[in-house]
Amino acid sequence: MLGLTKQDSKLMLIVIGLVVFAPFILNPFPEGSAMAQFNAGYPDLMQRFVIFGIFAIGFNLLFGLTGYLSFGHAAFLGVGSYAAIWSLKLITLNVLPGIVFAIIVAGAFSFVVGYVSLRRSGIYFSILTLAFAQMSYALAYSVLTPITGGETGLQIKNTDNPLIGGPTDGSIGRANLFGAEMGNSFELNIGSWLFTFNLGYYIAAAFMLVAFYLSIRIFRSPFGIMLRAVKSNQQRMNYTGLTPKRYTLSAFVISGMFAGLAGGLMVAMDTQVGPERMFWTASGEVVIMTILGGAGTLLGPVLGAGFIKYMENIVSKINKDILHEWFAFMPDGLEDAMVAFVYPFIGKGWHLTLGIMFMLVVIFLPGGLVEGGQRIAAKFRRTKNAETPDGASKPAE
Amino acid sequence: MDQIIVQILNGLDKGSAYALIALGLTLIFGTLGVVNFAHGALFMLGSFCAVILSRLLSSSHEVADPDRLDFLGNPAMNKVFYVQDIFGEAAGAAIMDWAVPLAILFSIPVMIGVGFIMERGLIKHFYKRPHADQILVTFGLAIVLQEIIKYFFGANPIQTPAPEAFKGSLDFGVFLGYEANAIMYPYWRLVYFFFSAVIIAAVFAFLQFTTFGMVVRAGMADRETVGLLGIDIDKRFTFMFGLAAAVAGVAGVMYAPIVAPNYHMGMDFLVLSFVVVVVGGMGSLPGAVAAGFLLGILESFASMPVVVDILPGINQIIIYLVAIVILLTRPRGLMGRKGVMED
Numbered sequence: 001m002l003g004l005t006k007q008d009s010k011l012m013l014i015v016i017g018l019v020v021f022a023p024f025i026l027n028p029f030p031e032g033s034a035m036a037q038f039n040a041g042y043p044d045l046m047q048r049f050v051i052f053g054i055f056a057i058g059f060n061l062l063f064g065l066t067g068y069l070s071f072g073h074a075a076f077l078g079v080g081s082y083a084a085i086w087s088l089k090l091i092t093l094n095v096l097p098g099i100v101f102a103i104i105v106a107g108a109f110s111f112v113v114g115y116v117s118l119r120r121s122g123i124y125f126s127i128l129t130l131a132f133a134q135m136s137y138a139l140a141y142s143v144l145t146p147i148t149g150g151e152t153g154l155q156i157k158n159t160d161n162p163l164i165g166g167p168t169d170g171s172i173g174r175a176n177l178f179g180a181e182m183g184n185s186f187e188l189n190i191g192s193w194l195f196t197f198n199l200g201y202y203i204a205a206a207f208m209l210v211a212f213y214l215s216i217r218i219f220r221s222p223f224g225i226m227l228r229a230v231k232s233n234q235q236r237m238n239y240t241g242l243t244p245k246r247y248t249l250s251a252f253v254i255s256g257m258f259a260g261l262a263g264g265l266m267v268a269m270d271t272q273v274g275p276e277r278m279f280w281t282a283s284g285e286v287v288i289m290t291i292l293g294g295a296g297t298l299l300g301p302v303l304g305a306g307f308i309k310y311m312e313n314i315v316s317k318i319n320k321d322i323l324h325e326w327f328a329f330m331p332d333g334l335e336d337a338m339v340a341f342v343y344p345f346i347g348k349g350w351h352l353t354l355g356i357m358f359m360l361v362v363i364f365l366p367g368g369l370v371e372g373g374q375r376i377a378a379k380f381r382r383t384k385n386a387e388t389p390d391g392a393s394k395p396a397e
Numbered sequence: 398m399d400q401i402i403v404q405i406l407n408g409l410d411k412g413s414a415y416a417l418i419a420l421g422l423t424l425i426f427g428t429l430g431v432v433n434f435a436h437g438a439l440f441m442l443g444s445f446c447a448v449i450l451s452r453l454l455s456s457s458h459e460v461a462d463p464d465r466l467d468f469l470g471n472p473a474m475n476k477v478f479y480v481q482d483i484f485g486e487a488a489g490a491a492i493m494d495w496a497v498p499l500a501i502l503f504s505i506p507v508m509i510g511v512g513f514i515m516e517r518g519l520i521k522h523f524y525k526r527p528h529a530d531q532i533l534v535t536f537g538l539a540i541v542l543q544e545i546i547k548y549f550f551g552a553n554p555i556q557t558p559a560p561e562a563f564k565g566s567l568d569f570g571v572f573l574g575y576e577a578n579a580i581m582y583p584y585w586r587l588v589y590f591f592f593s594a595v596i597i598a599a600v601f602a603f604l605q606f607t608t609f610g611m612v613v614r615a616g617m618a619d620r621e622t623v624g625l626l627g628i629d630i631d632k633r634f635t636f637m638f639g640l641a642a643a644v645a646g647v648a649g650v651m652y653a654p655i656v657a658p659n660y661h662m663g664m665d666f667l668v669l670s671f672v673v674v675v676v677g678g679m680g681s682l683p684g685a686v687a688a689g690f691l692l693g694i695l696e697s698f699a700s701m702p703v704v705v706d707i708l709p710g711i712n713q714i715i716i717y718l719v720a721i722v723i724l725l726t727r728p729r730g731l732m733g734r735k736g737v738m739e740d
Contacts, residue, residue, distance in 0.1 A: 122528055123532065352540075359538060
């Protein structure tokens, strides 16, 4: 299918299925039930899943394949966001040109940063990208205020007058795609379940599927193999007469464009942007996402992004009262002890759980959650047909 | 002219903090070859040692006052500090006042212990893994450490005052013949500068003039040969990790009165300290110290109004700009050793 092998087509179809039916899958609990707070099927969060999925897929193309650890990727996302919001403010409220601008501007910016940073490798590369990102953040925060809106950032205002099709009645314009607004949702009630199908989500999801498809193609292409060669032995590549920099720079720009796409989509969904999007902790977040899910695997970054955003938005909302409810079946003393034990790890302390999980993954599972899943699956398979040992283990992709 | 002196002085205390953290980072990198992203967290832990000790010292119990009654007619309660019970009124008050300097004594064993546990428990297993893995695992550790601190101490900065004797400012200009109040410099910052100078000198003296230090330096130059001589170099390197942690710790303790300790201060310093180490040259101790002071002073010069008028925003980016230029023009940094991470 579309130049994919049978196995990849299967993976692609599974991802398409998951993304299309996400409003069902993420809302397994009926409205109003005690478990309803674990429902993640509301538009805002679903949009974040796919947008950060794109961001992480892009980061993975750089880090997973070439091994270059960029600590400044959020800068490209931020630059893309600014480009997109200016397009919405000045040109048209249609999001498509904005997203295209975001990709182009982020690509150009990442070319400049990459051209300079890729002269060094290892930790120096990390520091250089970090320095560029921090500079962009500091400038966006202070001197570039006329362009970036400084601390308050940029929003669409009712004084904005885009060239094509702004609102004429003085109201605040809404981002749309050929007239259909991003916020449009269709709600479906089945019994006590409520499913929301949001236009913005499906547009972002379509972009994510394209990004995922591109990433499969890049992984399987000769170009992707060259990128892996950079990771495994750059010196040998040099001796063979190839220039690694051409490949790494292309990978850097591609992943910068993915970040720009994510930034553009973010603006399309919430029509605002602030400099904190470029702060180095945001760059750190995408590193954590990719590695937690599995760097160098196809599905890993998307899983990692979903996992972290789920924790950030759902797990962080659990408070002490809810915990007491959960452990109410226990005797009082035990209940209090359980709550005291569990509480530091969830609710406001979810970062602690994240940090611990991240460390465990780096220490024991270099392939991330994907590798963990594969190991468990392999174990089950081995116990099932122990007589016919299946020697060919699948690569972690 | 007086403006220049003011800026140099302002740069000194920030530069001292950079230099101390960068010194520890370089020490770890030079001995163990590990890129430690958790070093900022160690600085933060040190700061919280000061908080913990000042809280411990000011713990109190209540005693009924026989002379006074509160509005309900019960005997009023007086707060009595335990230290005053033990050491007497005046000495107890003095001890509480000097909590931050005392915390240095408290923090050194604590930080050496933390360093030992970190090295033996975690970092030991990462010597053979790529630098990217080391960065990632220590980055994760930094998150865990700061979240633990956040759980116990909350997210707000905790004011930790310097001793009463060091409050106020020194009129530095008078010594140089300027009129009064031209160049003011807080006493505690001066103390911080001299303190860090002493610590840096002590570390260098330890490495230069003791047998232990000589062996460590030999190990930094050629680990294998030192091992072949029958010296257990790993044990000494572990100790050096503890020492580096202690240096970061005391740097944090003394910094507590300057910036109120909060759980993410380590991360804020870490990014800059890494830039400092890279500018100074990976694995070069003098380089780290020189670059720390240099960048601290450059930063304060860049925030002079005259400079900001010419180049708006330069104060925000000067350090990163310098780092980029240095990295691209001098791959080894200012004083980097040949052959150490030159890729």
